């Protein structure tokens with residue numbers, strides 16, 4: 001983990017309310033798909049705390065990009081940055097998707113698999129930022145991959161990197177809540193159809209998006225006995241395990257002990273979906 005100051009190479013609007021921030025680092029960053037960074041505009045007095053953003057693209061050993069939705073104070077301060085601007089960065093953080101791909105970590109993560117034959121990636125909204133590099137990696141591994149990409153509208157889909165996902169030339173099913181692009185409705189509907197139509201064979205599901213979407217993805221995966229892994233979004237204070245502001249409730253632990261909770265920043269951000277107490281955690285997310 002590196003605590004450093006990066007320099008803005010570019011900060012481009014992808015769609016209204018969505019930007020792509022490309023940062024240059026003064027040393028190589030060994031980032032894995034699904035990892036994230038804690039970022040803050042260096043010269044902004046406020047907010048005090050860095051914000052978690054997934055590593056979206058790697059442009060070389062010392063250049064990384066982040067796709068973000070301009071929402072509250074932290075991302076608004078990032079959105080004002082111009083090339084040459086400075087960003088406080090804690091990077092790289094979290095476990096990454098590959099931890100749940102093969103049996104290398106089977107002991108640590110019992111849900112890990114012997115090499116899978118098919119991957120299903122479900123991205124909802126800006127959760128897409130966490131899975132673009134993983135889709136690329138799955139392609140490099142020659143794993144047949146079906147992408148389900150859901151967004152509220154055509155504008156949001158564009159802001160969440162739809163063009164980059166389409167450029168992968170992998171099978172992609174697109175939904176928008178308002179029907180302005182792709183199939184109308186939630187992304188979980190075509191996912192369920194796909195699994196019922198036989199897409200469940202020797203597959204694993206990787207998902208990142210709104211809490212309710214991931215909860216539904218986990219419910220859909222369960223009767224098919226499919227391994228399902230979710231990258232969780234939790235409010236983060238520190239990003240390195242000390243503030244305990246990011247904990248989520250887990251199923252497989254003594255509910256009275258601290259062990260019933262896991263820190264999203266250091267124990268995750270990716271967890272086997274079957275371990276998450278979706279209902280309990282939903283109250284705080």
Ligand SMILES: Cc1cc2nc3c(=O)[nH]c(=O)nc-3n(C[C@H](O)[C@H](O)[C@H](O)COP(=O)(O)OP(=O)(O)OC[C@H]3O[C@@H](n4cnc5c(N)ncnc54)[C@H](O)[C@@H]3O)c2cc1C
Pocket residue numbers: 036047051052053054055066067068069070071072073074075076126129130232233234235236264269
């Ligand atoms: C591991 C991880 C990876 C993440 N990766 C990404 C990523 O790649 N890209 C990305 O965009 N986000 C990502 N997030 C989410 C991002 O870190 C949070 O949304 C963060 O709180 C944004 O900071 P902020 O200061 O802009 O908003 P905050 O001020 O922290 O706002 C926090 C909450 O307030 C609400 N809120 C604030 N302003 C508004 C508004 N104008 N309208 C509606 N609701 C509002 C939202 O519900 C939001 O969740 C990630 C989170 C985690 C934990």
Ligand code: FES
Pocket residue numbers: 235236237238239240241242243244245246247263264265266
């Ligand atoms: S953000 Fe501080 S412990 Fe996870």
